[in-house]
Amino acid sequence: MTEDFFERGIAEIIELGSFKKKLNSGKKLRIKMGFDPTRPDLHIGHAVGMRKLRALQDAGHTIVFIVGDYTTKIGDPSGKNKTRPILSDEEIKTNAQTYFDQAGKILDIEKTEIRYNSEWLAPLNFNDVLQLTGKFTVAQLIERDDFEKRLKSGSDLGLHETLYPVMQAYDSVMVKADVEFGGTDQKFNLLAGRGLQKKMDQIPQDIIMVQILVGLDGKEKMSKSLDNYVGITESANAQFGKIMSIPDSAIRHYFELATDISMSEIDEYMDEITNGKNPKVIKEILAEEIVAIYHGRKAAEDAKQEFEKIYSKKETPTNIQTIHVAKDESLLDVVSGLDVFKSKSEARRKIQEGAVRINGEKILDLDAKVTEGTIQAGKHNFYEIKWKN
Amino acid sequence: MTEDFFERGIAEIIELGSFKKKLNSGKKLRIKMGFDPTRPDLHIGHAVGMRKLRALQDAGHTIVFIVGDYTTKIGDPSGKNKTRPILSDEEIKTNAQTYFDQAGKILDIEKTEIRYNSEWLAPLNFNDVLQLTGKFTVAQLIERDDFEKRLKSGSDLGLHETLYPVMQAYDSVMVKADVEFGGTDQKFNLLAGRGLQKKMDQIPQDIIMVQILVGLDGKEKMSKSLDNYVGITESANAQFGKIMSIPDSAIRHYFELATDISMSEIDEYMDEITNGKNPKVIKEILAEEIVAIYHGRKAAEDAKQEFEKIYSKKETPTNIQTIHVAKDESLLDVVSGLDVFKSKSEARRKIQEGAVRINGEKILDLDAKVTEGTIQAGKHNFYEIKWKN
Numbered sequence: 012m013t014e015d016f017f018e019r020g021i022a023e024i025i026e027l028g029s030f031k032k033k034l035n036s037g038k039k040l041r042i043k044m045g046f047d048p049t050r051p052d053l054h055i056g057h058a059v060g061m062r063k064l065r066a067l068q069d070a071g072h073t074i075v076f077i078v079g080d081y082t083t084k085i086g087d088p089s090g091k092n093k094t095r096p097i098l099s100d101e102e103i104k105t106n107a108q109t110y111f112d113q114a115g116k117i118l119d120i121e122k123t124e125i126r127y128n129s130e131w132l133a134p135l136n137f138n139d140v141l142q143l144t145g146k147f148t149v150a151q152l153i154e155r156d157d158f159e160k161r162l163k164s165g166s167d168l169g170l171h172e173t174l175y176p177v178m179q180a181y182d183s184v185m186v187k188a189d190v191e192f193g194g195t196d197q198k199f200n201l202l203a204g205r206g207l208q209k210k211m212d213q214i215p216q217d218i219i220m221v222q223i224l225v226g227l228d229g230k231e232k233m234s235k236s237l238d239n240y241v242g243i244t245e246s247a248n249a250q251f252g253k254i255m256s257i258p259d260s261a262i263r264h265y266f267e268l269a270t271d272i273s274m275s276e277i278d279e280y281m282d283e284i285t286n287g288k289n290p291k292v293i294k295e296i297l298a299e300e301i302v303a304i305y306h307g308r309k310a311a312e313d314a315k316q317e318f319e320k321i322y323s324k325k326e327t328p329t330n331i332q333t334i335h336v337a338k339d340e341s342l343l344d345v346v347s348g349l350d351v352f353k354s355k356s357e358a359r360r361k362i363q364e365g366a367v368r369i370n371g372e373k374i375l376d377l378d379a380k381v382t383e384g385t386i387q388a389g390k391h392n393f394y395e396i397k398w399k400n
Numbered sequence: 401m402t403e404d405f406f407e408r409g410i411a412e413i414i415e416l417g418s419f420k421k422k423l424n425s426g427k428k429l430r431i432k433m434g435f436d437p438t439r440p441d442l443h444i445g446h447a448v449g450m451r452k453l454r455a456l457q458d459a460g461h462t463i464v465f466i467v468g469d470y471t472t473k474i475g476d477p478s479g480k481n482k483t484r485p486i487l488s489d490e491e492i493k494t495n496a497q498t499y500f501d502q503a504g505k506i507l508d509i510e511k512t513e514i515r516y517n518s519e520w521l522a523p524l525n526f527n528d529v530l531q532l533t534g535k536f537t538v539a540q541l542i543e544r545d546d547f548e549k550r551l552k553s554g555s556d557l558g559l560h561e562t563l564y565p566v567m568q569a570y571d572s573v574m575v576k577a578d579v580e581f582g583g584t585d586q587k588f589n590l591l592a593g594r595g596l597q598k599k600m601d602q603i604p605q606d607i608i609m610v611q612i613l614v615g616l617d618g619k620e621k622m623s624k625s626l627d628n629y630v631g632i633t634e635s636a637n638a639q640f641g642k643i644m645s646i647p648d649s650a651i652r653h654y655f656e657l658a659t660d661i662s663m664s665e666i667d668e669y670m671d672e673i674t675n676g677k678n679p680k681v682i683k684e685i686l687a688e689e690i691v692a693i694y695h696g697r698k699a700a701e702d703a704k705q706e707f708e709k710i711y712s713k714k715e716t717p718t719n720i721q722t723i724h725v726a727k728d729e730s731l732l733d734v735v736s737g738l739d740v741f742k743s744k745s746e747a748r749r750k751i752q753e754g755a756v757r758i759n760g761e762k763i764l765d766l767d768a769k770v771t772e773g774t775i776q777a778g779k780h781n782f783y784e785i786k787w788k789n
Contacts, residue, residue, distance in 0.1 A: 085527050088534025137524040137567075138474050144560035145477025149542060150551055152559060162539055170541060170562060171533035177559070178526075 016066060020059045020268045022195045022220040025202070030217040033189055040072040041124075043188035043204075043216065045179065048083050049096055051106040053113040054240040055250075055301065056224035056233035059268045060192050061117040062304075063221065074123045075186050076114075078107050081129040082178065088171050113244055116305055124186075131185045132178060143177050146210045147203070152176065155199040176200045180207035188216040195220045224268050229258035247306040251314035252391050254298035255322070259290040262297060270300040295319075321393075331393040336381060338398055342367065343377040345396070351388045361389065369396075405455060409448045409657045411584045411609040414591070419606040422578055429461040430513075432577035432605065434568065437472050438485055440495040442502040443629040444690065445613035445622035448657045449581050450506040451693075452610065463512045464575050465503075467496050470518040471567065477560050502632050505694055513575075520574045521567060532566050535599045536592070541565065544588040565589045569596035577605040584609045613657050618647035636695040640703035641780055643687035644711070648679040651686060659689040684708075710782075720782040725770060727787055731756065732766040734785070740777045750778065758785075 012034060017027065024030055033040055042064065053061075064074050086097030098106070111120050135143075152173045153162055161168045176199060183191060183204030193201045198220060205215040223232050226239025233240045241253045257265060262284070266277045280293045295315055302311035336345050343359060346367055352358040365373045370384040386394050401423060406416065413419055422429055431453065442450075453463050475486030487495070500509050524532075541562045542551055550557045565588060572580060572593030582590045587609060594604040612621050615628025622629045630642045646654060651673070655666045669682045684704055691700035725734050732748060735756055741747040754762045759773040775783050 081526070082530075085530055088531045132526050135526040137470070137521050137529055140526055140529050141471075141474055141560045141563060142477045144563060145558050147559040149538075149547070149557040149559055149562060150554075153538060153542070158538070165539070168538045169534050170536040170538050170566070171530045173538060173559060173562075174530060174533060 012066065012070065015274065016063065019274070020063070020222050022222045023198075023218075024220070025205070025218040030190060030219070033217065034070075038189075040067070040189040041075055041187055042067055042072055043075045043077060043183060043186055043191040045077045045079055045182065045191075045193070046107075046110060047079050048103045048106045048110070049098060050235075051110040051113075052235050053110065053243045054233055054235065055243055055269050056226075056240065058117055058243055058304075059224055060194075060219075060221040061114060062271075063219070064192060065118050068119055068122060074118060075188065076111075076123055076125045077182050077186065078103070078125065078127045079179075079182075080107075080127045081132040082175065084129065088169070116243055126186060128178070128182050128185075131181070140174070143181060143207075144174070146207055147177060149173075151206075176203040177207075180204040183216055184208055184211050184213060187213060189214070190217045190219060192219050192221065194223060222268055225261055225264055227253055227257050229261040241301070243305050247302045247310040247314040248317050249391070250302045250305065251298045251311070251318050252322070254301055255291075255294055255318060257294070259284070259294070262290060262294060265297055265301070270297065270304070272300055331385070331395050333395040333397055335397050335399045338380070340381060341377065342369075342374055342379045342381055345381050345386070346388055349388055349392065349394060351392045401455065401459065404663065405452065408663070409452070409611045411611045412587075412607075413609070414594070414607040419579060419608070422606065423459075427578075429456070429578040430464050430576055431456055431461055431579045431581065432464045432466060432572060432575055433581040434466045434468055434571065435496075435499060436468050437492045437495040437499070438487060439624075440499040440502075441624050442499065442632045443622055443624065444632060444658050445615075445629065447506055447632055447693075448613055449583075449608075449610040450503060451660075452608070453581060454507050457508055457511060463507060464577065465500075465512055465514045466571050466575065467492070467514065467516045468568075468571075469496075469516045470521040471564065473518065477558070505632055515575060517567070517571050517574075520570070529563070532570060532596075533563070535596055536566060538562075540595075565592040566596075569593040572605055573597055573600050573602060576602060578603070579606045579608060581608050581610065583612060611657055614650055614653055616642055616646050618650040630690070632694050636691045636699040636703040637706050638780075639691045639694065640687045640700070640707050641711075643690055644680075644683055644707060646683070648673070648683075651679060651683060654686055654690070659686065659693070661689055720774070720784050722784040722786055724786050724788045727769070729770060730766065731758075731763055731768045731770055734770050734775070735777055738777055738781065738783060740781045 017024065017031075044060070044064065068074050080100075080103045082095070083098050083103055084100070087095040107125075111123075111125070114120060114123075153159060153168075155176070158168055158172070179200045180203040182188075184207055188204065188208075191201050191204055198218075201216075201218040201220070205218065208215045225231070226233040226237055227241070228237075228239045231237050231239060235242075241250050245253070254265070263277060263281055266272055266280070267274070272280075280296065284290050284293055295318075298318075299311045299315050302314050306314075334345075334349070342362060343355070346352070346362060347355040347358040352361055359377060361367060362377055363375060365375060366389050367374055368387040369382060371387075381396055383396050383398060386396050388394070406413065406420075433449070433453065457463050469489075469492045471484070472487050472492055473489070476484040496514075500512075500514070503509060503512075542548060542557075544565070547557055547561070568589045569592040571577075573596055577593065577597075580590050580593055587607075590605075590607045590609070594607065597604045614620070615622040615626055616630070617626075617628045620626050620628060624631075630639050634642075643654070652666060652670055655661055655669070656663070661669075669685065673679050673682055684707075687707075688700045688704050691703050695703075723734075723738070731751060732744070735741070735751060736744040736747040741750055748766060750756060751766055752764060754764060755778055756763055757776040758771060760776075770785055772785050772787060775785050777783070
């Protein structure tokens, strides 16, 4: 592993010395990463860690994916946590497959060890739970940032919630993890694994926490729910266009976390911007690099050309979907029927805001009749209108 | 039930109105009381609650004894709590038998429902534990007095310890308890049962917390470890003598909690003392009443006469053990050989303090030769000395 591996995109490693020692030992390491099967959609923020996992996989180490199916089959016993829906075995399997299909764009899934934690959690009885919880103190658990906040704010923290870190820690023991990957928001649970391994006479796992990629807004963490993300299975064109929408202030961050461009090269690009170059040109390089990771170089170059054609030269794209409409349909009805806006009322608002054009011209009248030609709804969506026969 | 039942020896009832309503409903109530099989020895402090249980049993209600065998088979998972030894099934059974033999002096054990909580706790899996703990909040559990103190003092509170109240509460659900008896130190756990029953759609149990009987010292709670107790299986003479040793200030307390003498009669006795009567005479009435509960009236009267013979008339008791000693044995050797003092050094100290008499005369010289006659070691132990042939 290069020094770059230990620094770039890394928030914290516990403990760096120990991790390096393990890497140099010649042993084939077991590198754990957990996955919540309620949220199978991967974006390029998730890829920051996965690309590091790929590097470790290429170096001969074993990536162990833990599918947290056990708790997903249970849901939230208190019924309060909406982000913990109960899923059936079938749904979990489908979600896991979706996840692995996406992860397969980065990792070699054939070489990845996939484990469902119900394998060792389902057989535990009350006595086993007492034995495990006996290795943790209450003080230690309520120290967890979010637990502490909720306790202090008087909002209810369910007793069962203190058992989730125990389960995640037990996962580490059961797969004999040498290293665990996770987000900084998982630090507590990752450390719990380390602690439990020590108590159960295993060499404690080292912990690698990767940095969080900022979303397209340049402010919030990238996430599906904030709709500021680039999905790793999105089309090359969609990815390219989305990356071009990030604020200039986020260019370096994206280069560092989301591409393999060397740090010295990144420095050069940033210098060029400082010296007066249009950031848009550098952003195109960034976008091409990112798209190339998921779709290959050729597709990335095509996406760039397509982008320039649409956005820079104000032309319509070459491949657009054709829709057939009746001659007397109103603009609002046609636009609501497209797969662009969430509801008719959103379509109404967007039209009134000037987000819809026919043949390049903004149409604000909801009742206007459409004409044959090109309709553009929002920045990125073009359709060709033909009359129904 | 008389009003006396709801007041005398009662520390708190939650809720009195509901409990009375249940009693008046004509329903045969299920009255739960837990028992920790690591401590099977009953003293007259335990009897305060048990005598109330007997009254309820006589009124046709069902007493349900819960033997907490499940956790006793586990011990303390953190290994820190010495009062939670691991016992085998055999030991638990023996302890339970010892307990029921003693409880049988107060309750009709034939009519008592005896349940071991491993019956429903052993089959629970991790999911079940999550479901149960999901009905409690962390805030609620760490509010428990001793938990809160330990958290604040920085002493380790094991996470598993928060599961014990959950188990005890689940016991109430499983036996469908209408009422639970316990000490005031158990208030939190008793309330947990109430809470869980509500959440699991049962009518919540009412809670009866009995007063704690003060020990023979008149200060500390009666307990075996403080050696200030009167065991319910002790001999009539031993019980009588021990009760006579309580301070005068504890007479009313003992009358109220440990006898069935009416409150008005107690008032009269106390008035007599106020008016100059020797408290010793009233204490003899008290002692006789208590002994009569466990050994019958005749034995209690005999114990009283025996006591008066020894202590009041400074006579030796009629039935004393004969020991045979060699003519040249020293007092120290003889006294050490009796089953009275813990060690030879204690025997030495006691002799020097004047606790040993031969034929009524204090002997302080350790090397004095014993003579034939009566030897008294400590207040209560008399032996007849004869020469070895």
